[in-house]
Amino acid sequence: MQTEKTITIYDIAKEAEVSPATVSRVLTGSANVKNEKKRRIMALIDKYNFKPSAVARGLSDTKNRIIGIIVADIRNSFYADMYVACENAASREGYSVMLFNSFASMDIEKTQMEKLAEWRADAIIQLGGAVDARKSSAEYARAVNEVAGNIPFVVSGKMDGTDCYRVSIDHARALEMIAAHLYEKGNRRIALVGGRPDVLSTYIKYQRFLELTEKYDFERGNLYTENWGGYGFNEGEKTMDEMFKRFRLAGVPVPEAIICINDTTAAGAIKRINAEGLRIPEDISVVSYDNVELCEIIEPSLSSVAYDYETIGKIMVKTAIDAGKGKEVSHERLVEPAGLVVRRSSNFERIL
Amino acid sequence: MQTEKTITIYDIAKEAEVSPATVSRVLTGSANVKNEKKRRIMALIDKYNFKPSAVARGLSDTKNRIIGIIVADIRNSFYADMYVACENAASREGYSVMLFNSFASMDIEKTQMEKLAEWRADAIIQLGGAVDARKSSAEYARAVNEVAGNIPFVVSGKMDGTDCYRVSIDHARALEMIAAHLYEKGNRRIALVGGRPDVLSTYIKYQRFLELTEKYDFERGNLYTENWGGYGFNEGEKTMDEMFKRFRLAGVPVPEAIICINDTTAAGAIKRINAEGLRIPEDISVVSYDNVELCEIIEPSLSSVAYDYETIGKIMVKTAIDAGKGKEVSHERLVEPAGLVVRRSSNFERIL
């Protein structure tokens, strides 16, 4: 059962009494074929359930219709959402996707890049990992240039020293949405929670927050802005714990609101806040980014900045494909967040 | 920059003053090459950063080293965990993965299968979707036989009418673990919540539950066993709501414990239980399956059956690859769950 000879374009041609070229023509629709023959050919294709080899096609016309995606970790909801959007977009354009997880390890990222290069992917999209760094790694940049020298590289962050295409979320705008909301609700003592300053998107948010601190006259001081941590649940809890200690030590009352670096981190922070016996949002409002499913699940439901993943994916893939075809494409696209979804965790008017 | 001629094995051969075959030999390590030449060749490979075309190789030796994965929805933590395990295993064996989401639509599944067939994937692994059905779709079975007639098909459920390879979790065993735990904690009135009986894994759990109802002398009646629903958060909440209504209508006190069909559904059920003013686990214990990250995040933390994803992935991939090589492989593997992780939601001794 594993052994029926795989049928080729030649088999079809022979039985249809035409040349292989003609079969190819009806397959690709690249030229006119007399209806009579076309029907004969299509009938055979159907009869044998013939599927032309994408491999052979890839070899002969050097367009593979493969787009490679390197993602930090698909188990992360944010990336999963992004990935699905990309796959959908690619699929609509007739492209297949090769997915590789890098677990944010540069070595793995390079290995995956090499595999993609070997597959002659028409383009590579990288989400997270090395392209998220505030200071691009020169080593990785070199790898991108060498390994993928001929392959358009589309990234969610940036990669200095390469001519990659950048399609990023406007993180500054996301922070603004949160700040405006919190301000309107009467919050003035607001703290940033989680994330690392060496991550570009985190740093951008941090910077804009500092700027808005002036505009909105938020309370200032690194007690509020330097509560660095990670991007996971446990880390959120831990960072929140440390923050409570810092404020206690400084003899300053805890902030009225916190802006967590993402939903998972926020969930951890919320756990710690509950343990502290503080109420959300009455004592502390909580807001974050990404608007993944978790926001509806946790208690209280979590306000979060939503992104239009479908659109971002579409732009990334279009950029990738067009660049792969050698078209002129903008090297920098900033995508506006869809908006802040206000839920219970921040839906509270604080009296000034 | 997009235009350096891609270099081939011939270019290397010429410059190294050897034949293309020799270059191929050092590339594949398939035969001995004199050290002197080997060094020269490797130097050139390095110099030009040459990556042999996987496409050409695939064409010439008919082994692509691609394994296709069709998954119901990668955004679902359970599948994401499974996928990552598969990708890891595949990667270790030198295989690349093509991932396709089917969103549990049979039409899409068939399309994805066709693409994989065109890519001459060495094997296809399908997680969820049509292969999860209790009664396999004859239509899908036909597609599997036709489209992937030559490609080994490894599934997480089953597909009657095909000679696919089955690597499944022992769901009956998973139910047993939960039942034993609940029994030991003194629960006797236990209800099943969520899922659909036309889904194989769900049905298997249901059946075993009925059997154990005898053994453990659990309260019986379809009030306890027929609270069907879906697999999502909102559905969990809804199913729980309906269940409360049914019990109230029947004048029966709510169960002491519920077994939800997965963690997300459990989260929904928990929300509804909280809304009812009942305490978990004091009034109702809650247990479910999959042990995804959410279990630690929600309040109270959720007891759940854990699977060893790495192992399952390894087995699936090994089966896929071996079958692809034409080796004799077992057509049916049942993988034991790793165990029940008891957390707060069920950690309560009920007085009999």
Added chain:
DNA sequence: TTGAAAGCGCTAACAT
């Protein structure tokens, strides 16, 4: 509109 033939970049006999 159609066919013949060259080539895409590699591997695998088969010679030597």
Added chain:
DNA sequence: ATGTTAGCGCTTTCAA
């Protein structure tokens, strides 16, 4: 140990 050559299954000039 190494070179020659014939594919692998398509697409694509180039002719007819």
